[in-house]
Amino acid sequence: MTDRMLEVTGLTVRFGGITALDGVGFTVDRGQMVGLIGPNGAGKTTLFNCLTRRYQADEGQARYEGRDLLSVAPHAIVDLGIARTFQNLGLFPRMTVRENVMVGAHGHARAGFVSAALRLPSVRREERELRFRANELLESLELTGVADRPAAGLPFGTLKRIELARALAARPRLLLLDEPCNGLSHGEVDAFAAILRGIRDRADLTVIVVEHHMGFVMGTCDRVVCLEFGRKIAEGTPAEVQADEAVRTAYLGTAA
Ligand SMILES: Nc1ncnc2c1ncn2[C@@H]1O[C@H](COP(=O)(O)OP(=O)(O)OP(=O)(O)O)[C@@H](O)[C@H]1O
Structure with a gap:
């Protein structure tokens, strides 16, 4: 029996004359790592922006854990256990690495504005918990050594891991990663893949990852969905998609 987490059907998004998504459908089961290529x-x-409610779909459906995701308010997405990273990192350069990660966990803080302003004991306890959680994540992502340094000036590969730690701090069940390997060296890609696999296995996590790095996708993902001009042109195991003629044509211009 499958444990379906996400079911997308007929998703269509238009921007004026451009159809950015054209009737896209696919499913993701709990615990899977699905690569989204094209x-x-x-x-x-655009698909990520739809699922996180930044963009409005013109047609179609997305059911997440059995509920209609497309009617959820954008700010409520994190409460449903969905987190994402961005192609262009959205870190706070002057904050320390630890503080950047703690920002990700703040959506889960319970203290209200007044008690936070008064620094009540409950707030201090909560902050200790956030710090503890951030420290755990920093350790699992091999960031403890830079935890107290400002994010500005750190190597790009490190910033990518901080961005991942911040997304994980929200304790997501579904994690959307947008080009996590972009700009990483070969060695860094391998290290990132190993870290991600470790986290996925430890924390009951389902991942959809947009990535151009085929070595990463083929070596890390359980299933792959390929889009071209807004349409799904292939779906299957990494080996099946890699061998698919339409996919090869889309990437190379001609079937290779
Ligand atoms: N906010 C927007 N307004 C107008 N057009 C948009 C908008 N967002 C995306 N598009 C268009 O939708 C299409 C799909 O873009 P999208 O960024 O989703 O592609 P992508 O597969 O993520 O590409 P890349 O690999 O370059 O990041 C493109 O033609 C893009 O120009």
């Missing part, structure tokens, strides 16, 4: 402009980021 040439530039295929609609991958």
Whole structure:
């Protein structure tokens, strides 16, 4: 029996004359790591923006854990256990690495504005818990050594891991990663893949990852969905999608 987490059907998004997503459908089961690939402009980021309610779908449905995701308010997405990272990192450069990660967990803080302003004991306890959680994440992502340094000036590969730690701080059940390997060296990609696999296995986590790095996708994902010009052109195991003629044509211009 499958444990379906996400079911997307007929998802269509138009921007004026451009159809960025054209009737896209796929499913994701709990615990899977699904790769979302396709040439530039295929609609991958638009799909993430729809699922996180930044963009409004013109047609179609997305059911997440049995509920209609497309009617959820954008700010409520994190409460449903969905977190994402961005192509262009959205870190706070002057805050320390630890503080950046703690920001990700703040959506889960219970203290209200007044008690936080008065620094009541309950708030201090909560902050200790957030710090503890952040420290755990920093350790599992091999960031403890830079925890007290400002994010500004750290190497790009490190910033990518901080961005991942911040998304994980919200304790997501579904994690959407937008090009996590972009700009990483070969060695960093392998290290990132190993870290991600470790986290996925430890924390009951389901992942959809947009990525152009085929080595990462083929070596890390359980299933792959390929988009081109807003349409799904292939879906299957990494090996099946890699061998698919439409996918090869989309990437190379001609079937290779
Ligand atoms: N806010 C927007 N307004 C107008 N057009 C948009 C908007 N967002 C995306 N598009 C268009 O939708 C199409 C799909 O873009 P999208 O960014 O989703 O592709 P992508 O697969 O993520 O590409 P890349 O790999 O380059 O990030 C493109 O033609 C893009 O120009």
